[in-house]
Amino acid sequence: MRLLGSLSFRLALIYAFLFAISTALTVGGYYLLNIRNPMGKVRSGVQVEAAMLAGTYVTEGQEALVRELQERQRSDAERKPFHAFIAPDGKTIIHNLPGWPEYHGAGWQMIEADLYVGSGESDHFSLTWDRKFNDGARLLVGRDVEDLLERQEFAGEAAAWMLVSALLLGIPGGALLSLAIGRRIDTISATARRVMAGDLSGRIPLQGSNDDFDRLAETLNLMLARIEELLVSIRRLSDSVAHELRTPLARLSADLSELETADADTRPQLTRAALDEADKLIRLFDMVLRIARIEGLRHATSFGEVDLSALATDAIEFYQPAIEERELRLDVRIEPGRIIVGDGHMLAQAIGNLLDNAIKYTPPGGRIALHVLAVADAIELHIVDSGPGIPPDQRERVWGRFIRLAETAHEPGTGLGLPFVKAVADVHETAINLYDAGPGLHVVWKFPQPK
Amino acid sequence: MQILLIEDDARVAAHVSKGLGEVGHIVEHKADGRAGLLQAAAEYYDVIILDRMLPHVDGLTILQTLRATGDATPVLILSALNDVDERVRGLRAGGDDYLSKPFALAELLARVEALGRRPQTAPEPTRITVADLEVDVVGRTVKRGGQRIELTSREFRILDYLIRNAGRVVTRAMLLENVWDYSFDPQTNIIDQHVSRLRQKMDRDYPVQLIHTVRGTGYVLREAQ
Numbered sequence: 001m002r003l004l005g006s007l008s009f010r011l012a013l014i015y016a017f018l019f020a021i022s023t024a025l026t027v028g029g030y031y032l033l034n035i036r037n038p039m040g041k042v043r044s045g046v047q048v049e050a051a052m053l054a055g056t057y058v059t060e061g062q063e064a065l066v067r068e069l070q071e072r073q074r075s076d077a078e079r080k081p082f083h084a085f086i087a088p089d090g091k092t093i094i095h096n097l098p099g100w101p102e103y104h105g106a107g108w109q110m111i112e113a114d115l116y117v118g119s120g121e122s123d124h125f126s127l128t129w130d131r132k133f134n135d136g137a138r139l140l141v142g143r144d145v146e147d148l149l150e151r152q153e154f155a156g157e158a159a160a161w162m163l164v165s166a167l168l169l170g171i172p173g174g175a176l177l178s179l180a181i182g183r184r185i186d187t188i189s190a191t192a193r194r195v196m197a198g199d200l201s202g203r204i205p206l207q208g209s210n211d212d213f214d215r216l217a218e219t220l221n222l223m224l225a226r227i228e229e230l231l232v233s234i235r236r237l238s239d240s241v242a243h244e245l246r247t248p249l250a251r252l253s254a255d256l257s258e259l260e261t262a263d264a265d266t267r268p269q270l271t272r273a274a275l276d277e278a279d280k281l282i283r284l285f286d287m288v289l290r291i292a293r294i295e296g297l298r299h300a301t302s303f304g305e306v307d308l309s310a311l312a313t314d315a316i317e318f319y320q321p322a323i324e325e326r327e328l329r330l331d332v333r334i335e336p337g338r339i340i341v342g343d344g345h346m347l348a349q350a351i352g353n354l355l356d357n358a359i360k361y362t363p364p365g366g367r368i369a370l371h372v373l374a375v376a377d378a379i380e381l382h383i384v385d386s387g388p389g390i391p392p393d394q395r396e397r398v399w400g401r402f403i404r405l406a407e408t409a410h411e412p413g414t415g416l417g418l419p420f421v422k423a424v425a426d427v428h429e430t431a432i433n434l435y436d437a438g439p440g441l442h443v444v445w446k447f448p449q450p451k
Numbered sequence: 452m453q454i455l456l457i458e459d460d461a462r463v464a465a466h467v468s469k470g471l472g473e474v475g476h477i478v479e480h481k482a483d484g485r486a487g488l489l490q491a492a493a494e495y496y497d498v499i500i501l502d503r504m505l506p507h508v509d510g511l512t513i514l515q516t517l518r519a520t521g522d523a524t525p526v527l528i529l530s531a532l533n534d535v536d537e538r539v540r541g542l543r544a545g546g547d548d549y550l551s552k553p554f555a556l557a558e559l560l561a562r563v564e565a566l567g568r569r570p571q572t573a574p575e576p577t578r579i580t581v582a583d584l585e586v587d588v589v590g591r592t593v594k595r596g597g598q599r600i601e602l603t604s605r606e607f608r609i610l611d612y613l614i615r616n617a618g619r620v621v622t623r624a625m626l627l628e629n630v631w632d633y634s635f636d637p638q639t640n641i642i643d644q645h646v647s648r649l650r651q652k653m654d655r656d657y658p659v660q661l662i663h664t665v666r667g668t669g670y671v672l673r674e675a676q
Contacts, residue, residue: 345635
């Protein structure tokens with residue numbers, strides 16, 4: 001019964017069945033065209049002949065009939081003519097049939113009429129019209145239909161063979177097919193189970209034939225690779241979250257245990273330090289959760305029309321004191337009223353983070369630019385700084401959580417600023433890219449024009 | 452002030468009650484939503500501190516019920532859900548302020564006092580003076596010792612917020628929310644820089660300092676130290 005449960009086997013059976021039906025149709029068509037129709041023609045021909053001969057007998061008598069029958073036998077017809085005439089007294093007057101059955105009333109008889117010519121025997125069958133006259137005379141008129149009967153027999157045999165072979169080939173063929181396909185599917189499902197069991201490195205072996213299954217396996221392998229990649233990054237993330245949270249926790253714990261035995265003078269200082277660490281932890285935790293929440297948003301319910309120009313202007317104004325403190329030259333070009341669709345709060349913070357980074361990493365006296373402009377089918381936000389920039393091979397990495405580049409690790413920061421920006425860009429389905437500003441970093445955030 | 456605290460976590464409640472009590476407020480504590488709602492309806496309070504998630508009756512439901520009965524007591528929502536959406540929902544339901552857990556007691560105190568001071572029906576003052584500082588809220592002019600001081604519009608808004616809360620501590624987060632309408636943590640000292648610029652223009656060179664830094668919390672505008 002496992003075999004019947006296999007799709008490929010069932011398909012093979014269905015195929016065999018369809019093959020049988022098509023065979024039956026072909027044979028049926030052949031029978032109709034090459035046997036039944038010619039047989040019908042012979043029949044009507046014989047009937048006409050018999051009627052004419054009967055007419056001769058009735059109107060002109062026995063002599064005339066015999067003459068006509070003799071003439072008919074001599075004529076060079078395609079189908080060999082057969083006849084027999086029995087006089088009312090039961091005497092056979094003329095015949096070329098080897099024998100005939102008893103009279104059972106007017107009707108068709110199929111009479112075997114093998115001929116022996118010399119040493120050879122030729123098989124014939126006469127399709128014969130049998131009738132009696134009122135005076136008791138009996139006339140049998142027929143034509144040879146041996147070829148048609150042979151054809152009929154052949155067609156029947158052929159049909160039987162084809163049906164039998166369809167079944168004989170179909171069942172083991174189907175079994176074989178289901179075995180072959182089943183084996184391929186089994187390798188795929190074995191790999192899937194391996195991955196399910198936790199071995200993420202499992203991949204489906206390819207046969208190298210580039211057939212359907214190979215292509216399926218290739219796609220599945222790509223999917224597995226992507227899943228593995230994601231899981232590894234999540235694992236790396238949780239490792240770094242644990243690390244980033246552990247450090248302030250450890251400091252907090254140290255402060256508190258010191259506080260236990262500290263004298264009155266150092267107490268406030270230690271308390272302050274402990275509170276600062278707790279504060280840092282809360283901020284980190286908040287940030288991690290916010291990023292996770294934003295990443296988890298699928299359809300953004302809070303989205304509406306947002307004036308990107310106003311957001312950018314506010315952000316510049318907000319960071320103005322820091323910009324002035326570092327004596328940065330500022331190049332602001334914001335086309336007014338550039339409207340996009342999004343969440344104003346998220347975008348404000350994301351732009352703030354980008355600007356904060358730009359200010360933080362640009363050495364005093366450097367240059368910062370912020371542009372908002374409409375291009376062909378998009379609205380672009382550019383933030384350019386003249387800081388150290390990010391090496392090309394690191395540009396994808398910086399979107400990851402808790403990534404601090406070695407060059408700037410001494411700067412204060414949580415390693416969550418850019419991941420937040422990335423999460424916001426993703427939930428807005430917008431592209432954000434980093435380029436070299438030679439020297440410095442050029443961030444381009446591209447928003448679609450609202451419809 | 453008479454304060455009703457509806458909070459199911461005993462430790463948080465004790466911490467808050469103690470902190471508010473120490474500065475002279477009278478705190479009534481209810482640990483579940485139903486009791487809290489009944490208490491709020493039964494007595495007059497200056498401020499209600501309401502936990503967002505409570506047993507029996509959810510915090511937002513209490514708030515909506517209160518507002519539906521025409522009770523306009525200022526409500527500060529406490530919540531472990533720190534999200535802009537959550538915040539907007541809380542404020543939309545009739546909350547007056549929103550503070551996410553965990554919070555510093557100083558932050559809570561500052562916000563409670565700002566809420567309690569909020570005049571519920573009185574007309575907005577057009578002119579506020581503290582010592583020799585004179586702020587015309589409508590005309591948006593600032594005078595110190597009779598002399599006019601030019602401020603940028605943002606600086607004016609900071610001062611406006613500080614002077615409306617004169618004598619009460621204003622935290623950085625409160626400034627961020629009320630002056631910039633930002634509800635995120637900028638993770639830098641940028642607020643301090645803004646306040647510092649404001650001070651430079653209208654405080655630093657005068658004999659009496661009016662804007663004072665409250666360590667670890669924020670600022671207060673008042674005459675004496």
